[in-house]
Amino acid sequence: GENVEQHPSTLSVQEGDSAVIKCTYSDSASNYFPWYKQELGKGPQLIIDIRSNVGEKKDQRIAVTLNKTAKHFSLHITETQPEDSAVYFCAAPNYGGSQGNLIFGKGTKLSVKP
Amino acid sequence: IAGITQAPTSQILAAGRRMTLRCTQDMRHNAMYWYRQDLGLGLRLIHYSNTAGTTGKGEVPDGYSVSRANTDDFPLTLASAVPSQTSVYFCASSDKSSPYNEQFFGPGTRLTVL
Numbered sequence: 191g192e193n194v195e196q197h198p199s200t201l202s203v204q205e206g207d208s209a210v211i212k213c214t215y216s217d218s219a220s221n222y223f224p225w226y227k228q229e230l231g232k233g234p235q236l237i238i239d240i241r242s243n244v245g246e247k248k249d250q251r252i253a254v255t256l257n258k259t260a261k262h263f264s265l266h267i268t269e270t271q272p273e274d275s276a277v278y279f280c281a282a283p284n285y286g287g288s289q290g291n292l293i294f295g296k297g298t299k300l301s302v303k304p
Numbered sequence: 305i306a307g308i309t310q311a312p313t314s315q316i317l318a319a320g321r322r323m324t325l326r327c328t329q330d331m332r333h334n335a336m337y338w339y340r341q342d343l344g345l346g347l348r349l350i351h352y353s354n355t356a357g358t359t360g361k362g363e364v365p366d367g368y369s370v371s372r373a374n375t376d377d378f379p380l381t382l383a384s385a386v387p388s389q390t391s392v393y394f395c396a397s398s399d400k401s402s403p404y405n406e407q408f409f410g411p412g413t414r415l416t417v418l
Binding site: 196199222224226231232233234235236239241279283290291292293294295296297 | 363
């Protein structure tokens, strides 16, 4: 089945700096890679995703890049703001295990210092 | 639009007691999921249901059971709670007819088993 590794587990940046979170996956059949943001006391919410037919996708200050050969994908946040402070999860579908259900990374706690 | 609701918000439970966590969605999604979130372990899938009347086991199903009598409701039952089931539980739903399986999460239930 799919295995998703996420790094780093914690990340602290100054407001205005960039933040990068990286994930690797094991199943070459995976074709969809979402990123979720979880604010304190809330459930995770999808912020951006990328499909295997593209290498990069941008949405304002966030972007995701995908390297299918190396089986890794990354979340990039530019011009970070205090409201970006949250836990971020990457995920990939587990086609070998549970019918394409998502396997999540262990999460990255991002702190943006004013 | 409510999306997904979970009840209770939090609960303290004595070991050995039976407990049902409730989850209801109003998006008419065919698929629903239960995750547990533990510090350092991320989100782990407990059980899922791809459509009303069917259920499947996720990564960590032991000690939990689910039912899916209709599209909207997906209760999670702990038959005899143990302290290791202390966690935050999230219910989610998705439109499984889409190949890209965006999941929508509820606000979570914080469960403490003493």
